[in-house]
Amino acid sequence: MRHPDQLSESEGRQLTEVLTHCLELAATHRLVRGFAEILSTRTGQHLKDWAVSARAEELPNLRSFATGLEKDWEAVVQGLTTHWNSGPVEGRVNHIKMVKRQMFGRAKLPLLRKRVLLTAAR
Template sequence: MSTIQGPRPCTDGTRLTAEITECGYRGSAKTVRRFLAPLRAAHRTRPAPPPVPSVRQVTGWLTARPDRLTDVDSHRLADILERSPALNALQGHVRGFAELMTERRGHELPEWMSDVDATGSPALQSFTTGLRRDLDAVTAGLTLEHNSGPVEGHVNRIKMLKRQMYGRANLDLLRKRVIHLE
């Protein structure tokens, strides 16, 4: 009778019917199967937990605006940040830099960099070292409304056209394509 009593009940209807018939049960096997159906449902294996997020996913969550994260992603990020104080500090620095950029507060950049150097990760410290190489230009880019973005976009488009046309046509056709697209 060890299969009937134990940590996990027997859910094999045929085997259980045979065992209880030996003990004097006179009902049908179908009745036993109907009785066992809820037990089988209760003991089914639980679904596997969600896969561990990749570094790319976590990086995306850290750099994304919090209001653009789905509820599932924000809960998973909160779990990760709860387990890792270093990532929690990193998120604070990343969000701080994002606010500097979006709110055009370039004058606060030196304060942010000194805070990162004091408490930040080696990767962010390397980033601040790069920013210090041309601090005036970075500060101007984070403060002024004017930038070279449109010019860079046109240069990028012209280079793309040049790559597409390489070895296929002469300069006249390239000139027509550049002027036609503007």
């Protein structure tokens, strides 16, 4: 789960050995590392090549993932190339949902509103 540069020498050797014994795992490793590189460097323009490579492999889950990305291709590429994101908004929405779940069946809208507004001030 760590970046390959952060593996110890023995862990690197062990990873290499495992990957040489299982071709499917080696292909998965290569594709996942490639996708992680696209994410970390925000180079969405390389995503098309990655998706073509993922669909070419006999890995059903990655093939399905690549196909799913194509359903909203423009938004995915925009998300991987621009520095704008909706992270703060999504975090706030998740927080409101958590408060709502905590209060499920216990209170009505006025109390929920008050709790959301009080926690927003923090």
